[in-house]
Amino acid sequence: MSVCGWNDTMAAGLKLFAEGLAIQTKKRALEEGVGVEKVPAIEIAELKALLDAISFSEKGRKELEGIFAVTMLAHFLYRQMDSAQKSEASAEVLLVRASGEVSALFSEMEEHNVRELKPKYPYREAMWRLARFLEDRV
Numbered sequence: 001m002s003v004c005g006w007n008d009t010m011a012a013g014l015k016l017f018a019e020g021l022a023i024q025t026k027k028r029a030l031e032e033g034v035g036v037e038k039v040p041a042i043e044i045a046e047l048k049a050l051l052d053a054i055s056f057s058e059k060g061r062k063e064l065e066g067i068f069a070v071t072m073l074a075h076f077l078y079r080q081m082d083s084a085q086k087s088e089a090s091a092e093v094l095l096v097r098a099s100g101e102v103s104a105l106f107s108e109m110e111e112h113n114v115r116e117l118k119p120k121y122p123y124r125e126a127m128w129r130l131a132r133f134l135e136d137r138v
Helices: 008-032 036-055 065-084 091-117 123-137
Strands: none
Touching: 008 036, 008 065, 008 091, 036 065, 065 091, 091 123
């Protein structure tokens, strides 16, 4: 978000999205008669298939970029949840924790861009440097 900023409202929206995924995780587990711990793997596979299908669609990612972006976010959060399920935490706790980590990274990214990169570099170079900064953080 470094070109549009990152703020508390965006962070709250990300948290609400994660909480919504937790609700859907529990709902899907009930509907399909599986344990909550099984749902992330199912969702990861289905979301990956959708991402692949959108990438190769006739319209392409450009026309569907909003759907693609939200699908990628859900895919990421489910992957985080799946990898953290060794703990005793609930689906909601795991998803909200992952969204908080993403939010913290956005805040750090924004701070670095505004203070270090924008004042020194043209925007394309600043974005390349920001990508390298992010690679060092994950």
